[in-house]
Amino acid sequence: MTTISELTTLPVRAGAALRDKRFFHPTGVLCGGTVTRTAPAGEGLPLESGDVVGRISKGAGTPGSLPDFAGLAWRMQKDADGSQPWDVLTVSSAARVALRPVGSWAAAQYSTLMPLGYPSGIFWLRATMTTTLEGGGLSLDTIREHIASDTIEFAVEQAFGIGPFHPLATLTFDRELCGDEPGCDQPFDPTVRSGTNVALLPGWLTSLRRAAYHNSREGRGAES
Template identity: 50%
Template sequence: MQFSDVTALPVKLGSAIRGRKLFHPVGVLAEGVLERTAPGSEGLPMRSCDVIGRVSKGVGLPGSTPDVAGLAFRIPPPQDLRSCGPWDVLLASTIAHSRFVLAPVTSWSGATFSSLMPLRYQGRVWWLRARLTTDLGTGGLGLDTIENQINSGEVQFDIEQATARGDFSPLAQLTLRNVDPSCDDIAFDPALHRDCDVELVPRWLADFRRAAYRRSREGRDATEE
């Protein structure tokens, strides 16, 4: 058994006790559209397509209580590269101007979502972040606010990218439009589900995340899909 598997065992236990994910246990799952806004040759290979997205709270605290805000979306593989599988992008709220220090936020509008880990693509290291651009008309961090907004219209996020020490620039726009009432989650896993040419770095941390997500699925008897 690898070291990463051993250190991820508490995640399995926590998921089993909770009967859900240990982190980001509740959320709003919705169908949406990703539209690339950056030139095709600049940065990460994120393309325009239909996606599945999820907005969540990290600890799952009730109502509008401050929490770590989460945003995830799944990009299906291109038609000619079905062997690659989907690409899961997961982001969470961080302290101001940080790319990797998690922090709770008091409202969706005030959150900056970060990939927390950089991604390597074609020999370069990239970071991702997102910001909500839709005016929700209210504060707080209630999931019902997100769900109501999607049901009455849509929720949009600007997705940005940056090199290791560079400034962020526009990459894509994510729009969530149709809430899935039958489910509030799928097994998002950024280490297992990735673009064929993109990988999380550093590798040791990616290995731990891969083990943690697998232990989480084992703890709640979930599949990889």
């Protein structure tokens, strides 16, 4: 039976089919690297150090260096609570919940836009790029050229409830990945991979978002 969430997001499937690519963040650079926890163990979210697969992207897929919604995603294969994969998707924002287009990668403050529920409370995640890139604008070629010879780093922070943000981890990408490398064949989806005891909130919005991602994958033939 088709759910209300699926019906609401059917236009996403059609849009992805017409574009033959992701409806959300259609263009991006797939990267390999590491995440290194800087917060004390057991403080806040259960993120732990390890290898990651990530993606730096443009939300609307504008060409060249034109402004867009900047996207940052990464996947951890486990967390401190267990071996469940954990996908984190963030996008350039104003405050915590308002999408904001930017004209350069350095200008973006990335937010999950939705809070994360955990047994110890409700948390927010955000990230900022700490690497200085050559050239201006929001060009994916700039990302590719830089990562070919150097690393790209992001500072990841967490906040408890409406409290202030504090350092959580450093995200480091050191290479561009090809699609046939391990972990590259699964689209990022925090609605189905959010760690062992972490959940996106609120539940009704998570369901709507899950259906939208599903329809986007089906539209471009990427859904198994």
